[in-house]
Amino acid sequence: MTITQLKYVLMVAEHKNFTKAAEKTFVTQPTLSMQIQKLEDELDILVFDRSTKPLRLTAVGQQIVEQARKIVNEANRMQDIVDQQKGYIGGDFKLGIIPTVMPTLLPMFLKAFTRKHPKVQLKIEELNTEECIQKLNEGNLDAAIAATPLANESILERVIYFEPFVAYITENHRLFSKKEITVDDLDLEDILLLEDGHCFRDGVINLCKASKINNIDKFQLESGSFETLIKLSNEGLGMTLLPYLHTLDIKDNEKKYLRHFKEPSPAREVSIIQHKSELKPQIIDALFNVISGIVRGAIAFQDVKIISPLNKK
Structure with a gap:
């Protein structure tokens, strides 16, 4: 069998x-099929069940794929070692x-x-x-x-940076007159949230749970974007919470609605993550250095309290 x-x-x-x-591999379909067939013949098994659409892995095929992933990753590490030795930073990188x-x-x-x-x-x-x-574990992302x-x-x-939560509160909301707010001011019943599946949503819910506000069943309005949440808030349908960097692009006439938390400000931790096999470390280092250098100039907050993104429902 071959790495190819x-x-x-x-x-x-x-x-x-x-x-x-x-x-995706820039070969003809017959060539790819023939090579996989050769592998199956050599191992005397079927990797794929071709009778189904889409294709499905056989039981032994699943194990073969897991082992193939390890072998291919280890083979790629040889090139990484050479690149590191030469100080080379280049090639494809999936982020x-x-x-x-x-x-x-x-x-x-x-x-x-x-x-x-x-x-x-x-x-x-x-x-x-x-x-x-999932894609990191499958080897389909580098970081x-x-x-x-x-x-x-x-x-x-x-960890690249810590990004504080900022409240967006319009005139008709009970907290609008406050210059700064605290976690104890929050009530999930009047906070507009991102739709389920966003870790920032879970962070907001966890933040409110930390202040012993546990009823999360009454909110109704959810959205897939911060822009929509801001528009809904402008319509008087509730306040919302935004990541600090998002507030830098807020329209000038809407900046009066931003309210920061008293320190330590609740914040999310943003990191570059990778599989523990540590492929392409030189590119990951380069990404980290560029991003952290740029963000350091945009976020001056130091006294923060990290809110977990893990769903704690």
Whole structure:
């Protein structure tokens, strides 16, 4: 068997389709199919159940894929060792970023990173935290940027910055007259939240639980974006909480609605995360250095209290 055959198996397992896998590996579909067939013949097993659409792994095929992933990753490490020795920073790098970080952070660092490291071909996907962890474990991402801590044994976390929560409160809300607010002021019954699946939503809920407000059943309005939450708040439907970097792009006429928390301000921890196998460490270091350098100039907050993104329902 060959490393190439194992890579083809992994690609088919990911896309559950021979044609798509062939496109991704830049070979013809017959060539890819023939190589996988050779592997199956050599092992005297079937990796894929071809009678189903989409393709499914057989029971033994699942084990083969898991082992193939380890072998391919270890083979890739040989190139990483050489790159590190030569001080080379380049090649393809797949990065996942969670939706509540992507819109604000990506424009801040992307141009600077590509200018400083032009040989790195970044492939960036917007993924939720669970998708990032899954793809990291499968070897389909090199790293991700997400809210932490995640308490996942297979994932290494490297904190880039701490981002405070900021309240957005319009005139008709009970807290509008306050210059600063505290966690005890919060009530989930009048906080507009992101829809389920966003770790920032879970952070807000955990923040309110910390102040012994436990009823999370009465809120009704949820949205997939901070922009919509701001519009709903402007309509008098409640207050909302935003990540600090998002407030930097708030319209001038809306900045009067921003309220900071008294210190220590509740904040989320944002990290670059990777699988513990630590592939491509030189590119991860480069990303960390560029992002932390840029964000350090935008966030001056030091006295913060980290709110976990883990769902504690």
